[in-house]
Amino acid sequence: MTLAHRVPELGALELLIAVARHGSMGGAARELGISQPAASSRIRSVERQLGVSLFDRSPSGSRPTEAGALVTDWARRIMEAAEAFDAGAQALRDRRDSRLRVAASMTIAEYLLPGWLIALRTARPDTAVSLLAGNSGAVAARLLGGEADLGFVEGLAVPAGLDGTVIGRDRLVVVVAPAHEWSARRTALTPTELAASPLILREEGSGTRQVLGAALASYGGLAEPLLELSSTTAVKAAVVSGAGPSVLSELAVREELVARRLLEVEVAGIHLRRDLRAVWPTGHRPSGPARELLSLTRAAP
Amino acid sequence: MTLAHRVPELGALELLIAVARHGSMGGAARELGISQPAASSRIRSVERQLGVSLFDRSPSGSRPTEAGALVTDWARRIMEAAEAFDAGAQALRDRRDSRLRVAASMTIAEYLLPGWLIALRTARPDTAVSLLAGNSGAVAARLLGGEADLGFVEGLAVPAGLDGTVIGRDRLVVVVAPAHEWSARRTALTPTELAASPLILREEGSGTRQVLGAALASYGGLAEPLLELSSTTAVKAAVVSGAGPSVLSELAVREELVARRLLEVEVAGIHLRRDLRAVWPTGHRPSGPARELLSLTRAAP
DNA sequence: TGAGGCCATAACCTGAATGTATGACCGATG
């Protein structure tokens, strides 16, 4: 039985949340534009599926049970991810007729941009954003070719012909599964040890890999990878399953570190930071929606 | 049109990810136990829905387009949340016939436990876990009554009759929407200012609210709340929409802070930390699965 | 040149989700 069969559909989760917020099934049904019996039946089917009763029904409304409150909170997390998906997808869809065209490197497009787009949507609901993802070179090319209004890159320097501003920092962290021997170390890893260790990495050309290679260049350079995988999440999955250590963006492993599914291993005497920058063609200071988006990405005071 | 209509169903996302991982639709179909045409048609319908083509088909397989790679990464985030949902739901379902019974406070049950359960499931796939959520008092009662084997509480002290160990720390942070005046402050907030400001909070009795009240007791105590909402996510939504400031667990707002949908406001001279503890009845040191789960929650070296 | 991958199309089937219609319950209100 696959995961999708054990978790209710997104529509059901949305309904669940609406019922919890509304305190009534009929109210939630009206909000979502479906009939009351449809809502009632769908909630019931969720309860059947989960084997837990989620709401105490009464003629005066429906209140979440203890389990129901918990389940709706977990459901909200799924819907938040869905919201990010939607924001990103909408930007991809609007490739043609858009007013704000953003070009971003993969890590930023993957982990940060969807959140910014959600924020932008609440601030400027009518701004259509389009998104192009690629490496730093591609971002620069899009900007210089007039195909994008604002770019985001992670890297050591601003590409030629562009101006930019640092909007944040990304730290690369060495991560292992809890069962890995490194998790029991009481001393920090040395750069030499790290350089000599086969790692699970993304394919050649990924920004992470370049930064890592540069940082370890004077310690013997990067060892031959243990595994080369095509997406960050595939790398994470491999690490979690115990295949070996990896070095990944802190952005990418935040959740896993909190949940302790991955553990960070300290490295001594080496800087694995890189700046995240917003960039634009020299002279073309961002204005309008681009300026708005830029301001959303700035760090808090 | 609601969000659920713009985002593909979980089954479709799962398929999407499987195709990307497999490099072939037929292969993904076999993995998920459906027929190849079904997979093909479902992917096509996702592409129609999003208005973006996701895979380059060829007689030698299907490779993600640039947009496809991005979309599958976003999809993976949704599926991760779904996995956490599933882990939690399974624990709720197994209330009766379970071997490891966990009692946890709301914040931990909501934000941390699902991740631990995922990790536990990979380490001990056959351990059925049940979950009871409640406040610290309820957790203590369950443990002392023999209805739970291991507890997790956030709070200032270990409840009487229990032993425990600190497994982490939770910091309470003052958060506002980017448009809020506090986000432009160049100086830290004073505790007196914070105490005098009406906040958006969860209902009376929440652990967060107690800790906050205690920390501000000597500064005039907590002002009357601006809004009282029933779930952390409802509070977050209200803050994001600009209703006012709130004080929330760092765990709860991590994502929003990264995405800059919420901004943290520094507070001077006040400790808004609380320990997260695993607890058990005095004398009953955790053993077996409880010990395993406990070890998963311990901090990295 | 044949075998074995791959994907697409066609025709059909099933089941989940929805809508309409209806009834039972509770609480506030006159």
Place this chain on the structure above:
DNA sequence: CATCGGTCATACATTCAGGTTATGGCCTCA
């Protein structure tokens, strides 16, 4: 005390997305 307005549950017909099997075209590789 009867009524009205809100709640949720049940019954039944309908629709449609997603599933199946069967088949064909295309490419690669031995």
